[in-house]
Amino acid sequence: MVMSRRSIGRFLFSGMLALAAAGAAVAYANAPSLDARSADALIGSEPPALLAPITQAGRKGWECKPEQAAAAADRHAAMLPGDPSR
């Protein structure tokens, strides 16, 4: 049985259409939803800057500002990241 040229063309066209539809379906299934896209961009705030050098007298005593900053309960004294500009 010999297929006509027209039948071959139809067959190829149908195959390409099916492939395109399958590709579109896969792309749609893999595309993140809108809220997932924005949720991925939600990250915690930045780490605080490193504390400063310490003299050879060591961390104990009132002169050691980095150690005081590490222990402070106040966020300014602790040198945490500042709030964004108002």
Add this chain to the structure above:
Amino acid sequence: MRFGCIAAALLFAWFGVARAQMYPTPRPVPRSTDAPTLHAQAVQREVTERFGIGLAAENRNEWDRAAPEFERIVALKPPEPQGSTAHYDLGLAYAHLGRNDDAAAQFRAAIALDPGFLAAMANLIGVDLARGNIKEARAVADGFLAIAPDSARALYSRGIVALAGDDARTAQNDFGRLIASNPSYAVAHYDLGLAEMQLGRSDDALREFQTALGLAPRYARARFALATLLLKTGRRADARVAFDEVARDPNGDSALANLAGSMRDAIAIH
């Protein structure tokens, strides 16, 4: 008259003597010919000298000049507190030179010598986060908070480590405690909002993002988070308005502006 002169002379002499007695007697200069003692003194002088040079370089942000000074001090193994302090300062120099693995090793060595060294713990968490070692950062943050439960830096550090490690419950607890002592800290409200969102508590998250924006209206990341939450809870029109505000005023964050703009446009066409 003669009596008065004698009395004045005696008084003057008395004060002269009293003043002379206030001078301390000179202490003998310690001297030794013992070789180990002389060596120890020479090492101590070198340590002191190198600390001075290294700290001066660090204060000028010349970290590459500071590092060799502290490397030499560490090699000399000075007693405490110089030992742990030298490791700390060397770790700081390495961190600023981008050598985070080496920096972490030095901060760890400082803590090993002085287990209560809070500044070293704080900086070790920082370099661990920079090199993506969430596991060690979390362990150090737990220890930091156990020693200093009221420390704002310990609460903040463990909070962001917990968020990065998907432990929203701990982050919620830590940022909640941080806010209790620092209620006007917008950044902590933002982070607490993220933790509440991860826990599925949308109303609490909404309140925290709104509080953060009330304290810092140009806080673009908080507004983006608010927009995301609004979108997630089906309030698309409000979300679009919030994304639009971020796109128009990203507070210097151009990447966030682009993303917010694309989100706004995507909501419009859906």
